[in-house]
Amino acid sequence: MNINFTLISQALAFSTFIWFTVKFVWPPLLRAIEERQKTIADGLAAGERGRHELDLASQRAADILKEAKQRASDVILQAEKRASEIVEEAKRTAKEEGDRIISGAKAEINHEIFSAKEALRQHAAKLAVAGAEKILRREVDAKVHADMLASIEEDLSNG
């Protein structure tokens, strides 16, 4: 248990080991650890940012969905309105068309009635004239009474 030169040699060895550690051992590992800490911190920050963005995106998606639903119901409403309008309009057009057809038919009928009456009348007048001729042939000269006969014929066809 005597203090001797060993002490000095051990102190030198110790100093050398300290120098070695300070110079070669500590810095690389410290650098690696710090880099890793930075990487981890960055990763955590990125994760946090991603989650935040996900929140925003889902918020936006919900908004868009709501808007789309709103617009769809608007469109449906408008379409229904338009459909009923079209139906109304079709009904009105059909009614007008019908009325027109009916009035046309009525006019045609009237016209037919009129021409039938005319033909009938002429026919009757001719018959009357023919009868009268037959009656008068015996007593009346056709050439003499032509004026009278023409006026009678006219009266009949106008009457």
Place this chain on the structure above:
Amino acid sequence: MAADTELTPTKYIDHHLTHMTVQVREGAFWTLHLDTLVTSIILGIIGMGCVWLVVRRATSGVPSRRQAFVELMIEFIDNEVKNTFHGNRHVFVAPTALTIFVWVLLMNTMDIMPIDITAWVTENVFGLHYWKIVPTTDVNTTFALALTIWFLMIFFSVKVKGLGGWMHELFCTPFGKNPLLWVLNLLFNFIEYVSKPLSHSLRLFGNIYAGEIIFLLIGMWAATGVAGVFFGAILGAGWAIFHILIVTLQAFIFMMLAVVYISMAHESH
């Protein structure tokens, strides 16, 4: 294991506690304990070399198992230093703490090696009759470490506070700046400066030396007969297991004290 014809307990213990010495020059001081020096340097090279080999290829990505182990140790030490030392610890204090912890731990761990087997190996394989393999049971080692720390303490005191600041601290603390108290302050500081390396080194030395002695006593019991061998083996194993704790704890305490002393030197009162 001595070559003498008769092996007495005294001779046995004496043999295990005798250093291999080399005389560097004339005089009692110039004796060199070659076993202490060589063993400690080999252990230091193994310890710091292993750490260096791992650290050299350290990646900031996913660490290998070996790197993770080294990182675990270094971060543990770094944390302890961070709690004590308030400055840029990466420049000097933390690496120093790492050196102390690894080196002292390895030197202490030699204590757990079976004494008589290692003695047989050193004698019969290397031809060395005396070879103590536990450097921290040599008071020179613990004093060397403690005194190096002590000089570092003074160096940092002067570096941080300036020579005047340090002198001021020596004369004016802890009792006050009154000139009447100067002598008292100086005396107090003197005692503190003497007691620090003493307690620092002797704590480590005492613990490991006592552990070694107990191993020797257990080894002697084993020489008494079959029962002695049986109980000696059980006791030796128990003491070795308990010693794992002591060895680590003493290395840790030695490191912490060194950090605390250097930290104190950085802070003015």
